[in-house]
Amino acid sequence: MTAGNLLCGFLALTFIVQVVPDSTGSEGPVFSEADIDKIKNALWLILGAFVFDGLDGRIARLIGKESPFGLQFDSLADIISFGAAPAFLMQRVILHDFNVEIERLGLVVASVYLLCGALRLARYNCLSAMPNSGNSREFLGFPIPASAAMVASLTMFLIWLEEKNLPTSSWRWVLLALLVFLSVMMVSEVKYPSFKKLDFRSRRPFIKFVAAVVVVACFVFLWTYLVPIVLPLIFTAYLVYGFVRPRLSRKLRREIEEDFDDE
16 A cells, blocks of 8 residues: 555656646646646556555554555655655646745745654654554644645636636635645644554444435535535644644543544
């Protein structure tokens, strides 16, 4: 699964490097249809890497094959798929010629994102090497896979707006600010649930079954809107939850985070 993550990240980079804006208009860079398809392929590959990353750790825990080697390999894959690929995507596609008055603004912001992502992974590896770290149900700082998936899904949203002939210039400012904010959040002290102990065999299985049916129904009937609209909302909710979480009661937090039991 980690190899799939790494391969998706590498392939995403190969698509992004082929993209060259035809010109720069009032709404931002103008791309050909062929380049738009390459951008979409890169975005899907980043989201695919996110899926692989979510599965590899759970499968390793399920079969009892967690190891320091797997942890290091996973982080090396993550810095490509969730660090370099999204940063290069933003610099090449969204922040290209962003502001002629501030030379190389997009390059600086994308570089900061990549640097903070690398620091986030290095800190995670150090914390994971500490005693009893395997029992941790929290991430310190916003996870880099979620950051990359949020960037990818919002870029999909931007493309969706352009296909609907809706204005996008203001959204480029939003993505610029978001990239800076995500960079800070990745190295912050804000804690997020890891969902490592997600278990559908725990309490209230019927409710979880209904939730699964609703998710599948959304995939079937709302596919057109799922990636450009629903996914950004999900990742935004997760980002905001880190700030709301400390203010929730312990019981409510456990219910939201899949009924984790106190040991």
